[in-house]
Amino acid sequence: MSDRLLDVFSKGLNLPASQLSDETSPSNTPTWDSLAAMEMVVLLEDAFDVRLKTSEIMKMRSIGLARNVLRSKGVEDI
Amino acid sequence: MIGIIASFTPHLLVAPLLAAAPAGSEVCLADFNQVHQSLLDVESSFEQPPDQLVVCWRIEDVFGPALVDWVVRESDPAGLREDVRQLGLLVGQAAATHAIPVVACTPPTPTFVWLDPLDARSSVRLAVLHGQLVQAFVEGIGQAPVTLVDLAALLQLHGTARAYDSRNDLMYHQPLTRPFAQALGTLLGEALGSLGRPTPKVLAVDADNTLWLGIVGEDGPDGVVIGDSFPGSGYRAFQQGLVYQAAHGALIALVSKNNAADIEEIFARRGGDMALSSEHLAAQRVDWNSKADNLSAIADELGLGVDSFVFIDDNDVELDEVRQRLPHVDLVKVSDEPEEVAEITRRLTAFRFARVSGEDRVRTQMMKGESDRRAAAAGAPSHADFLASLGISVHVFEPGPAHVGRVTQLINKTNQFNLTTVRRDEAAVAALVTSQAHRVYAAEVTDRFGGYGLVAVAVVDCGIDAWEIETLLMSCRVLRRGVEDAILQCIGDDAVTAGASMLRGSYRPTSKNGQVAAFYPDRGFTATGEGLYEVSLPLSVAPEHVAVLRDA
Numbered sequence: 001m002s003d004r005l006l007d008v009f010s011k012g013l014n015l016p017a018s019q020l021s022d023e024t025s026p027s028n029t030p031t032w033d034s035l036a037a038m039e040m041v042v043l044l045e046d047a048f049d050v051r052l053k054t055s056e057i058m059k060m061r062s063i064g065l066a067r068n069v070l071r072s073k074g075v076e077d078i
Numbered sequence: 079m080i081g082i083i084a085s086f087t088p089h090l091l092v093a094p095l096l097a098a099a100p101a102g103s104e105v106c107l108a109d110f111n112q113v114h115q116s117l118l119d120v121e122s123s124f125e126q127p128p129d130q131l132v133v134c135w136r137i138e139d140v141f142g143p144a145l146v147d148w149v150v151r152e153s154d155p156a157g158l159r160e161d162v163r164q165l166g167l168l169v170g171q172a173a174a175t176h177a178i179p180v181v182a183c184t185p186p187t188p189t190f191v192w193l194d195p196l197d198a199r200s201s202v203r204l205a206v207l208h209g210q211l212v213q214a215f216v217e218g219i220g221q222a223p224v225t226l227v228d229l230a231a232l233l234q235l236h237g238t239a240r241a242y243d244s245r246n247d248l249m250y251h252q253p254l255t256r257p258f259a260q261a262l263g264t265l266l267g268e269a270l271g272s273l274g275r276p277t278p279k280v281l282a283v284d285a286d287n288t289l290w291l292g293i294v295g296e297d298g299p300d301g302v303v304i305g306d307s308f309p310g311s312g313y314r315a316f317q318q319g320l321v322y323q324a325a326h327g328a329l330i331a332l333v334s335k336n337n338a339a340d341i342e343e344i345f346a347r348r349g350g351d352m353a354l355s356s357e358h359l360a361a362q363r364v365d366w367n368s369k370a371d372n373l374s375a376i377a378d379e380l381g382l383g384v385d386s387f388v389f390i391d392d393n394d395v396e397l398d399e400v401r402q403r404l405p406h407v408d409l410v411k412v413s414d415e416p417e418e419v420a421e422i423t424r425r426l427t428a429f430r431f432a433r434v435s436g437e438d439r440v441r442t443q444m445m446k447g448e449s450d451r452r453a454a455a456a457g458a459p460s461h462a463d464f465l466a467s468l469g470i471s472v473h474v475f476e477p478g479p480a481h482v483g484r485v486t487q488l489i490n491k492t493n494q495f496n497l498t499t500v501r502r503d504e505a506a507v508a509a510l511v512t513s514q515a516h517r518v519y520a521a522e523v524t525d526r527f528g529g530y531g532l533v534a535v536a537v538v539d540c541g542i543d544a545w546e547i548e549t550l551l552m553s554c555r556v557l558r559r560g561v562e563d564a565i566l567q568c569i570g571d572d573a574v575t576a577g578a579s580m581l582r583g584s585y586r587p588t589s590k591n592g593q594v595a596a597f598y599p600d601r602g603f604t605a606t607g608e609g610l611y612e613v614s615l616p617l618s619v620a621p622e623h624v625a626v627l628r629d630a
Contacts, residue, residue, distance in 0.1 A: 030589075035089060038250040042090070046256070054249055 005070070005078045008047045009063055012040035022064030048075045080270065081128025083108045083116040085139035087252040090259035091266065095132075098267025100274070109494075110251060113140055115558045117168040118464055120176055130273070132266055133169055133182040134229065136253070137211055138190065140165065143528030145188055148207065149200055155207055161527075162211045166218020168464075173222045181269045181431075182219065183229035183262075184212050191244045225431045227269045232262060272431040276386050278408065280360070281323060281426075282373055284391035285334035285341060288412045288419075289317060289354065295336060299343040305351035312416025317353035319423025328429075329360035331376050333389075338364040369396050370403040390422065465559065465623040468525040472564040473627040477520040477532075482508050484532050485520055488551060493590040495562070496551040497583065497597060500537075510537055516548075517572065521565050523556050530556050534565055538573075544580035544612070545573040550597075560621035566601065568628065570617030582612040 003017065009024065010017040013031045026032040041057055044050070044066070050073050060066040067078055080095070080103055082088050087110050096103055108116040108123040113135050116123040120131065137145055144158045162185075173180035187208045195201060212230060219226075233241050241258035254262065286293045290313050292302035303310040304317075324330050334341060341364045345356045361379055363372035369391070377384045385406035391397050392412035400407055408428070412419060477485050486504045493499070502510070510516045521534040533556050537549035547569065552562055573581055583598050585591075586609055598611035601619050606612050620626060 034250070035087075038087070038246065038252055039089065041246070042256055054245055057249065 003078070004047065005063065005067055008043050009040065009066075012036055012043050020063060022067060023062060025062035044070070048073075048078075050075060079124070079126055079128045080105045080130045080132060081108060081120065081124045082106070082132045082134070083113055083123070084133075085111045085113050085135040086247070086254075087250055088134060090252065090254060090256060091134070091263035094260045094263030095267040095270075098264045099270045103267075103270070109554050109557060111139055111555070112557055114165070114168065114464060117165075117172045119558065120172055127176075129178050130270055131172060131176075131178055131180045132270070133172075133180065134262075134266075135165075135183065135185055136188065137162070137185045137208075138188040139251075141527060146190070149190070149193065149204070152203075155210070158207075159210055159214045163214040163218040166215040167220075168218075169215075170219040170222025170224055173224050179270075179273045180222075180224045181227055181266060181273075182224050183227045183266075184215065184231070186230045186233040187238075189238055189242060191248070195238060225269050225273065227265055227431070229262060232265060233258075236261060268427070269431045272428070275428070276383075277431075278328065278388045278426070278428050279382055279386040280329045280331055280376070280380065280388070281320060282331040282333050282376065282387055282389045282407075283320065284369075284393065284396070284412070285332060285336060285364075287392040287414070288390060289313060289332075290344070290352075291416070294340045294344055299340060299347050302344065302348075304348060309416040310351065312418075312420040314351070314353055315420035316422050321353050321358055323423055323426075323429070324358045324360075326429075329380060329382075330354070330358050331373075331380075332359050332362040332364065333369050333372050333376070333391075334362075334364045335366055335369075336364050368399060370400050373400065373404060373407065388426065388428075462623070465621070468527075468559065468623070469625075470523065470525045470559050470561070470623060471625045471627060472561050473522045473524075474565055474568040475520055475522075475629045477511055477518055477535075479508065479511070481520055481532060482511060485511075485518065485535050488532070488535050488553065489549065492551040492553060493588070494554055495557060495594055496549075496588075496591050497547070497594055498549055498586045499551075499588050499591060500549050502549075515540060517569075519565055519569060521552075521561060523559070523561055525559070534561055536565055536569060538569055540573075540576065541578065543578055544582055545569065545576075545578050547581070547583040550583065560624045562597070563601070563619045563621050564624045564626045567617065567620035568626065570615055570619070574615050579615055580612055581615055581617060582606075582610070584611065585609045 247253035603611035
């Protein structure tokens, strides 16, 4: 089953979705640098049609935490 | 290789730029907001020397403090105008000395996250200043082979509210929304694509149902529709566009299948209704010959190739004949909707990038050779002159408890100008600050554009005979200003005072710190092992243009 969130991170981090999980974070992912973070914000906002506040972006320190933030903003099925 | 110099993070521009640029183009990016330094030192600002350059900048990024001062305190803008003119000069100089095409953007009207754009106390003054600064920038570029892209106009077209994202500006120095970055990147790519192509020189226009509505042979000179009221107003607008193009160097040629006397009569009798007059016509063929033959004849008469022609006609058969026989002529089909006719000249986008002709002048410049290049470099400020003009002041001090937070932050986030990339937490930094065996150095930098705050850190192990630099790092914001040499000089001086005879340093490569690989050898250190260097004291590296302040 494909995970829409992992697909976005796969694009932003330039890694296959199979290598990503909710534990994936900047500290265990060399390609997750500040530029990738910026691009992923834009990608996430486009993919899930949300507008993220800076405090929400700062909370997204792993894919799992990003999932929590998006769910809290009413994004379903992720 | 297209080199991009931008005063903000330009990554969102790359994909649309490459999509619109000639196939096979590649892009490399200079460090952001290093516009002056990158222009002065194009070759070392990129991983490989670019053969095309794009310059994108905002006044608020490059001249922020001076601009804020002008907005808040209404200070004299003369200095700011001169600084912007100098920046234009640097852009022109980069194009002339490297003999590469340069595409430079006009700066957009400044915006600030804290300033209501409708606050008339400042918005009116800002509009006036913006005009003056754009003018100063263009004056600075002068006759250099630079293609201008009117970013300011593009922003106006899209609207600031839709073009800017202040959150991304605050967080990432990336002020553009994705849709606007898409539009700007595309425009830049098109500008790069236009460099090899000749600018259209001749607009060849049909007459009936093109310059006016109706057919003069049937409706008579008084029966064709042209003038101030609809639908003639659409055709009159098209004529006005042709008059504008003629005034800006295009040649207008009339190519019509008609009796010459009918056409003459329209120009003679309907002058009050028309914008175009026979004086605007550089050539005309009003006869019953084939239009392809007539276009070729006009090309011969004007001494131009047909590849610089745009042929504008409402008749598909005429257009098709020209398409087949003269495939290099650009074709424009005239619609039967007056509002579309009105916009024909506006949609001739090949003229967008024609104001300063890049390619021709670049070629001339290349042929003129090395002596001219040297002369051009002599006439414009050198990197050393530029640094001297900055009035750089570096305050080197030993940080106290109040600085531990900022020092720790720099130690953990600096990737590029970082010799060893040793990360330390706040407790470790606090311990080092009070350690007898170590000395921590911090540097604050100011120049005439303003202050940069605490931007460099060194950690030194102070042995009896030899001092060893364990950490040396600096924020990218002050690259290539000599700050690193000022701090190194202070370390060397202190080591001499303490009785040491040797200074050691090391370089540990990472994927991001390649720019400092040669830092120690460049300053007279000799290699003693893998990434290990030493130099006998005293050391002398402090650059003349930097004023170094120490604690009393």
